[in-house]
Amino acid sequence: MLYFSKLRIISVILFTLLLSYFATSNFFKIDDNFFSRNINLGLDLQGGSYLLLEIDNDPVVTQQLQNKLLQIKNYLKEKKINYKNIILINNNIISFEINEEQLDQTQALFDNDDSDINPYYHQYKSHEFDLSINNNIFLLNFSKYGLINIKSSSQNTAIEIIRRRVDEIGTNEPNILKRGNDRILVELPGLDNPDRIKSLLGKTANLTFRFITQKDEESFGTEKLSFEDSSEVAIVSRRIVLSGDNLIDAKPRMDSQTNETVVSFTLDRVGAKRFAKATLSGVGKRLAIVLDGKIISAPNVREPIVGGSGQITGNFTFQSATDLALLLRSGALPAPLNIIEERTVGPDLGQDSINAGILSLIIGFFLVISFMVLRYKIFGLIANVTLIFNLLLLLGILTLFEATLTLPGIAGIILTVGMAVDANVLIYERIKEELKYEKNQILAFDRGYSKSKTTILDANITTLIAAVILFIMGSGPVKGFSVTLGIGIVTTLFSVYFIARLLTSLYVIKNKFHKKLI
Amino acid sequence: MENKTIPFNNFYKIFNLTSSLLIVISILLLLFKGLNYGVDFKGGTLIEIRTTNNNISISDLRKAFNKMDLGDISVKEFGKKNDFIIKFEKKDKPKENIIENIKKNLSKSIGNNFEFRRVESVGPKVSSELLISGIIAIALSLGAMLIYIWIRFEWQFSLGAIIALFHDVIITLGIFSLFGFEINLSIVAAVLTIVGYSMNDTVVIFDRVRENLRKYSDIKIFDLTNISINETLSRTIITSITTLLALLSIYFFGGEVLKGFSFAMILGVIFGTYSSIYIANPILVFLGVSQRTIIKE
Numbered sequence: 001m002l003y004f005s006k007l008r009i010i011s012v013i014l015f016t017l018l019l020s021y022f023a024t025s026n027f028f029k030i031d032d033n034f035f036s037r038n039i040n041l042g043l044d045l046q047g048g049s050y051l052l053l054e055i056d057n058d059p060v061v062t063q064q065l066q067n068k069l070l071q072i073k074n075y076l077k078e079k080k081i082n083y084k085n086i087i088l089i090n091n092n093i094i095s096f097e098i099n100e101e102q103l104d105q106t107q108a109l110f111d112n113d114d115s116d117i118n119p120y121y122h123q124y125k126s127h128e129f130d131l132s133i134n135n136n137i138f139l140l141n142f143s144k145y146g147l148i149n150i151k152s153s154s155q156n157t158a159i160e161i162i163r164r165r166v167d168e169i170g171t172n173e174p175n176i177l178k179r180g181n182d183r184i185l186v187e188l189p190g191l192d193n194p195d196r197i198k199s200l201l202g203k204t205a206n207l208t209f210r211f212i213t214q215k216d217e218e219s220f221g222t223e224k225l226s227f228e229d230s231s232e233v234a235i236v237s238r239r240i241v242l243s244g245d246n247l248i249d250a251k252p253r254m255d256s257q258t259n260e261t262v263v264s265f266t267l268d269r270v271g272a273k274r275f276a277k278a279t280l281s282g283v284g285k286r287l288a289i290v291l292d293g294k295i296i297s298a299p300n301v302r303e304p305i306v307g308g309s310g311q312i313t314g315n316f317t318f319q320s321a322t323d324l325a326l327l328l329r330s331g332a333l334p335a336p337l338n339i340i341e342e343r344t345v346g347p348d349l350g351q352d353s354i355n356a357g358i359l360s361l362i363i364g365f366f367l368v369i370s371f372m373v374l375r376y377k378i379f380g381l382i383a384n385v386t387l388i389f390n391l392l393l394l395l396g397i398l399t400l401f402e403a404t405l406t407l408p409g410i411a412g413i414i415l416t417v418g419m420a421v422d423a424n425v426l427i428y429e430r431i432k433e434e435l436k437y438e439k440n441q442i443l444a445f446d447r448g449y450s451k452s453k454t455t456i457l458d459a460n461i462t463t464l465i466a467a468v469i470l471f472i473m474g475s476g477p478v479k480g481f482s483v484t485l486g487i488g489i490v491t492t493l494f495s496v497y498f499i500a501r502l503l504t505s506l507y508v509i510k511n512k513f514h515k516k517l518i
Numbered sequence: 519m520e521n522k523t524i525p526f527n528n529f530y531k532i533f534n535l536t537s538s539l540l541i542v543i544s545i546l547l548l549l550f551k552g553l554n555y556g557v558d559f560k561g562g563t564l565i566e567i568r569t570t571n572n573n574i575s576i577s578d579l580r581k582a583f584n585k586m587d588l589g590d591i592s593v594k595e596f597g598k599k600n601d602f603i604i605k606f607e608k609k610d611k612p613k614e615n616i617i618e619n620i621k622k623n624l625s626k627s628i629g630n631n632f633e634f635r636r637v638e639s640v641g642p643k644v645s646s647e648l649l650i651s652g653i654i655a656i657a658l659s660l661g662a663m664l665i666y667i668w669i670r671f672e673w674q675f676s677l678g679a680i681i682a683l684f685h686d687v688i689i690t691l692g693i694f695s696l697f698g699f700e701i702n703l704s705i706v707a708a709v710l711t712i713v714g715y716s717m718n719d720t721v722v723i724f725d726r727v728r729e730n731l732r733k734y735s736d737i738k739i740f741d742l743t744n745i746s747i748n749e750t751l752s753r754t755i756i757t758s759i760t761t762l763l764a765l766l767s768i769y770f771f772g773g774e775v776l777k778g779f780s781f782a783m784i785l786g787v788i789f790g791t792y793s794s795i796y797i798a799n800p801i802l803v804f805l806g807v808s809q810r811t812i813i814k815e
Binding site: 340352363368371418419422426429454460463464466467470475482 | 566637641655666717722770780
């Protein structure tokens, strides 16, 4: 076990130096093209916000079912099938009745693999809708994969809109990731006050322009909406003149005549045409500007607006006008979002944590190396040198993978310091035992190494198992702990079996005629 | 400490009784007093506040927060004098921005001399998911250890090691229950590491027991375990000391956030070391392990 070939010595040295170099690149800013990676600091160390958002898909599902209901009506008419009582039950089941003689024909239309009205997903082996027939009543509800389809499409749209909104605010290196099929994780490093982003993400930003009707009561085709400042209510037509989709730009602006802050907008071609037509016929009427079910303002149409641009008035401050413009530019979310988990750490707490982490690492390291020198003298020194390289290897690997270091991650490194010497302790204690029966010191050292090998492997594999499970199951900062603990075990085994053994063998072979080596 | 042999085995009975008693007490505590779950597992909001005004006391903050209708509120000092932790379980209305409102209300009542250093807010759905995944993680790691040791050793050894593991985890949790220390995600990490450490310690002694079983056919397991414990004792002590040194350094200098984590780990290392000697080994004796156990056929 003490013999090393030249090749092996060289490769151990090269490997160690390479990873040590990676590690040091975190501390000294050297401009080079060869290696420019760094360990990332977790949000708990650099400060920042972690937001987990859940998409509320219920309104989307209802909307899709309403659309489907209309489609089915047209489709059945087209196929000359008589239906009655088509309704949406509980916002989740479409139900309709078919005459006895057309039952089979209708069922075939919905069950067929090439069905136009109930698409078949070949990859899932499932239709969009599950069909059940009760006497002559057809009941349709979204199948599992139909729902998944809706969820993933609204997740894709939402993530795009969120990215635009977050980018507009201009935080550095935001991380926006999917979680499951109805959640989105937003990580915002360096942001100590997430209130503005939270309020921007909390808005769907569904903008519509609709005329206010003269009627006093709600009826089919109209709905009662209140103003944003709750000052009055109005009956608004459901017919949408223009929606946020038609906007190509929006900016906050100061109206020079009234000295009010307004949001000016520019429409796309289709939107401009529709807006011109509607305002032409609607002169004298009030046009409500509705955002997420609340009326922002409802100005009188004094003249047709044909230029394809306009402005939204309201009781805006400059900040709220800026935010509205931002929301309109970035587009509407497909569904409302709820923040279901938030973790925010201020930058100075992060710095305090870094300082505390480094201080405890230094103290822990110092205590352990002093103890080792007291106990094992020269071999304690070897174990300590090994420990230093172990830490450099650990940092080097973290740098190589650009891993994220969290406060629990630092705890994992400190724990590695405490536990890494275990392997050397096992070996040295074993050598001491062997020396009781074996006069040849080199043989005793050799046996010490080989006999302790399985024990060391067993002992480290058990901790590694715990680290791997924590990595798979853990979330957030805790995951950082499992990363450093797990990599720490691997680097410990390497440094003990290559670096420490190399140093030990060099020392032992050089001093083999000493009376008592250890 | 090298040449003396300590008769650990004379105390097997008394320590087994003590441990059984501790386990029963811990289980009773866990059943009747329960654990003090933090926001990670219970849901709710935690705010760490630092004030620049030395005159603000816990009761000032409690008064200010009580006005805000947030449900049950707990206010505690956190480390330094002007640092406080406020926790409440407001069932969230997703549309309103609670944190922003709290900031406004608080500056009305105590003035503009504070900052929010940390905010953690976990919804009920997420917290129950985190709790379940925490329990699964611990169960999985116990299961994985069981399988590993089953492959490496005979079933008598596996049983001993696993009982020792349960012993450590249950008593550590019992102590957390007794003192009402908070259980959060980092405690789960600590428990998993304890599982790893305890196993590590047991495996080292068991390896030696097995080696000695091959070597001596005439020594009874009762004495054989004692020989093995003594032979590995210096390693057991040294590794515990270095690990504890590192952990104590985290406990005292690593900041408030890591206190609970390092405390759980310190308990785990102490009980892990103890249980390898006084739980795992007596079980080998109890199961009548002999040379025949390890030599198959």
